[in-house]
Amino acid sequence: MALPVAGWPAFADAGPDSDPEKIYRLATNQFEQVILLKPAPTTNEHLAAKLAPLILQESAGRHFTNWAKDLPASLPGAAGRRLPEKATLYYREKDLEIGGRRHRQVTYWWFYPPVAATDGRESAALPVQGLRITLNSQEQPVIWEVLANETPPRLIYVAGSLEHAAQQQHGRPVAGRRFAADAGGPHFSVVARVIEDGPVVFGPIVYLRAGTRAPSTLICRCMPSQAREVLENIPYALEPLPEDWRDLLSGAFDRPTLKAVETKLRDFDRQDIRARLRLPDAF
Structure with missing residues (x-):
């Protein structure tokens, strides 16, 4: 039987766009204490494996109970079992053709154990989080899209080389946006930050907020840390997303949450980055 969960938040992919300036400020926030998942x-x-992210999960305090609920778990091994405690990220690779060029994409998903409502209040924690990385035609990672946010819009991060090429081709950013690669418009996404191009191919660092698991920022490993203290280092397993992941999740979440997760993952997988970014021809 699925664990009853009251009020897992609806995923936000529609509705009025949030103020981009608030998103830009959020990208520079410092976390006091974090758990490092690697x-x-x-x-x-x-x-x-090369592009797998480091996750810095903000903690509300030093004690295990302050952060244990925000650790991703592996999928159940059989229907009717709750998500076990083993931290696991799942991935899927695919090819994308843009402008006649082949681009590799790697998407990571991770799931969280259900959190019951406390004191009659609904949980604000997202049940799933993820990251999609798109490589340019030179096999360098240049676009990072975060799966879920607690409010619109979806957050996108681009490499400095991509932003520079977008400036050269498209000129100034569209009205209300800070970066030339941002297409703006009614797609409910914002390029939140331009990050440095790394000297070698490796995964980014993703900062997630305590209580919601929503993104705060994403940086290159070559950039200065935005966390003051790491409380724990926790390794996670990296596994291909199983084809029967829907059946496996059915034993962990209630029906509304399961439907929301299924819809979110399906839509995220189908969305075309070309509608959200002004990609340069040289991409």
Whole structure:
């Protein structure tokens, strides 16, 4: 039987656009205390392993109970079982053709154990989070899209090289936006930040807020940290997303939450980055 969960938040992909200036300010926030989730050591050098993110999960305090609920878990092994405690990220790779060029995309998803309502109040925590990374035609990661946010819009981060090329081709940013690569318009997404191009191919650092698991920012590992203290280092397993993931989740979430998660993952997988960014021809 699924654990009853009161009020997992509706995913926000529609509705009035949030103030981009608030998003830009959020991208520079400092976390006081965090839990570092990092890929477990492996000898496998496939693309998903190279690009796997470091996750800095903000903690509301030092005690285990302050942050344990925000650790991603592995999918149940059989229907009717709750999500176990093992931290796991799932991935899927695919090819995307843009302007006659082949681009690799790697998407990561991670799921959280259900959180019951407390004191009659609904939980504000997102049940799933994820990250999609798109490489340019030179096989360098240049676009990072975060799956879920507690309010619109979806947050996108681009590499400095992509932003520079967008400036060269498109000129000034569209009205109300800070970066030339941002297409603006009614797509409920914002380029939140331009990050430095890394010297080698590796995964980014994703900052998630305590209580909601919503994104605060994303940076390159070559950029200064925005966390003052790491309380714990926790390795996570990296596994391909199983084809029967819907069946596996059915034993962990109630029906409305499961439907919301299914819809979110399906829509995220189908959305075309070309509608949200002004990509340069050289991309």
